[in-house]
Amino acid sequence: MSKKVTKQNAFLIIFAIFAISINMRPAITSIGPMLETIREQLTLSNAQVSLLTAVPVICMGVFASMAPVLNRKFGLKYTIYAMLILIGLMTALRGFISSFLILIGTAFLIGIAIAVIGPLLSAMIKQYFPDRAASVIGIYSFGMGVGSAASAGLTAVFFDRTGSYLFALSIWSMLALLGLVAWFLAMRGNMEVRQLDSVVVKGKQKKVRSPWKTRKAWLFLLFFGLQSSAFFSIITWLAPIAISSGMTLLQAGTLLSIMTTVQIFLNILLPLLMERFPARKFWLMLMLIAGMLAVALFWTGIHPLMWAGAFIMGIPLGGLFPIALLLPLDETKTAEEASSWTAMMQTGGFIIGGLLPLLIAVVYDGTANHHYTFGIIMLLYVMMLILTFMIGDKKMREE
Numbered sequence: 001m002s003k004k005v006t007k008q009n010a011f012l013i014i015f016a017i018f019a020i021s022i023n024m025r026p027a028i029t030s031i032g033p034m035l036e037t038i039r040e041q042l043t044l045s046n047a048q049v050s051l052l053t054a055v056p057v058i059c060m061g062v063f064a065s066m067a068p069v070l071n072r073k074f075g076l077k078y079t080i081y082a083m084l085i086l087i088g089l090m091t092a093l094r095g096f097i098s099s100f101l102i103l104i105g106t107a108f109l110i111g112i113a114i115a116v117i118g119p120l121l122s123a124m125i126k127q128y129f130p131d132r133a134a135s136v137i138g139i140y141s142f143g144m145g146v147g148s149a150a151s152a153g154l155t156a157v158f159f160d161r162t163g164s165y166l167f168a169l170s171i172w173s174m175l176a177l178l179g180l181v182a183w184f185l186a187m188r189g190n191m192e193v194r195q196l197d198s199v200v201v202k203g204k205q206k207k208v209r210s211p212w213k214t215r216k217a218w219l220f221l222l223f224f225g226l227q228s229s230a231f232f233s234i235i236t237w238l239a240p241i242a243i244s245s246g247m248t249l250l251q252a253g254t255l256l257s258i259m260t261t262v263q264i265f266l267n268i269l270l271p272l273l274m275e276r277f278p279a280r281k282f283w284l285m286l287m288l289i290a291g292m293l294a295v296a297l298f299w300t301g302i303h304p305l306m307w308a309g310a311f312i313m314g315i316p317l318g319g320l321f322p323i324a325l326l327l328p329l330d331e332t333k334t335a336e337e338a339s340s341w342t343a344m345m346q347t348g349g350f351i352i353g354g355l356l357p358l359l360i361a362v363v364y365d366g367t368a369n370h371h372y373t374f375g376i377i378m379l380l381y382v383m384m385l386i387l388t389f390m391i392g393d394k395k396m397r398e399e
Contacts, residue, residue, distance in 0.1 A: 059111025088176025095170025228353025262314020
């Protein structure tokens with residue numbers, strides 16, 4: 001842990017990271033269980049309704065480069081405040097007006113807020129917990145897993161109890177209050193985090209490697225994009241696929257809950273295991289083989305096998321994201337560099353991650369056949385497996 005923070009401040013910062021990260025997925029993952037309901041009530045095509053998950057994910061890529069700019073101008077403290085408030089207000093707005101335009105507009109602004117928060121949290125972890133980055137990344141991804149699991153599983157329950165998809169989508173705005181309180185407690189007194197300070201060493205401005213000119217950074221970008229594509233494709237389309245195979249809405253929601261519950265445990269467990277056993281290639285191969293097996297089980301359309309597939313699919317969904325987040329932290333030496341590499345990785349990666357679920361929707365509109373959906377998702381895992389050998393294991397640097 002960095003000497004710049006006391007043990008009490010370190011605990012508050014870690015709790016704040018957890019509370020903030022809970023807010024970074026529900027506005028997206030709550031759409032999946034409601035996909036068919038929204039499509040029917042607003043008379044939309046599959047491509048149109050899938051924009052509700054594609055737009056925020058693409059925004060998370062396009063606007064990730066805003067993070068270092070806002071951090072330098074306003075400081076991380078006030079930037080995070082503003083982004084959390086934006087997420088909370090836009091999610092709450094969904095509860096008042098039944099309109100496709102409102103849903104798209106809020107998705108756009110929420111995507112921008114998430115895009116800014118992600119690289120800033122990575123920079124803070126790099127700066128204040130350089131020796132425990134994997135563990136704190138585990139807390140960060142664990143928080144996102146909790147948000148994903150809660151919204152994926154409970155959104156259908158809220159709809160079933162109230163009959164209102166507006167309420168089921170907007171209730172997740174309450175999580176922003178938890179994030180704001182936790183951030184306030186972590187940032188009290190003289191506590192301030194400025195990414196710019198991390199690149200001044202002994203009075204000299206340290207040169208930062210540009211990730212855009214580094215081959216390894218491009219491999220990280222592609223890998224991050226493929227794992228994001230797989231995650232958002234499955235989160236978006238598993239419930240509609242389950243319903244089309246004969247499951248009820250609540251059964252489909254439970255299927256998502258099982259998958260995301262396993263994801264939560266992997267979010268926190270895998271980074272801890274990687275600290276003790278840092279064979280990155282081994283863990284990646286394990287995750288990817290599990291993902292391919294799960295896709296094959298879903299593909300059968302047999303309900304007992306689909307339940308088993310949901311359990312297995314939680315392994316790559318929970319494990320690949322924290323590994324992807326650790327890649328630029330392993331390769332960089334300063335918080336400034338970590339933030340620029342993470343921003344670049346997420347810029348391209350989330351654009352890819354948003355486009356693939358949209359492609360699935362377009363293909364399904366044209367074919368009405370989810371065999372193509374499974375084929376696309378399986379291809380994503382095969383491509384990630386190939387990339388695993390190109391990325392390799394972490395190389396220890398001489399300082």
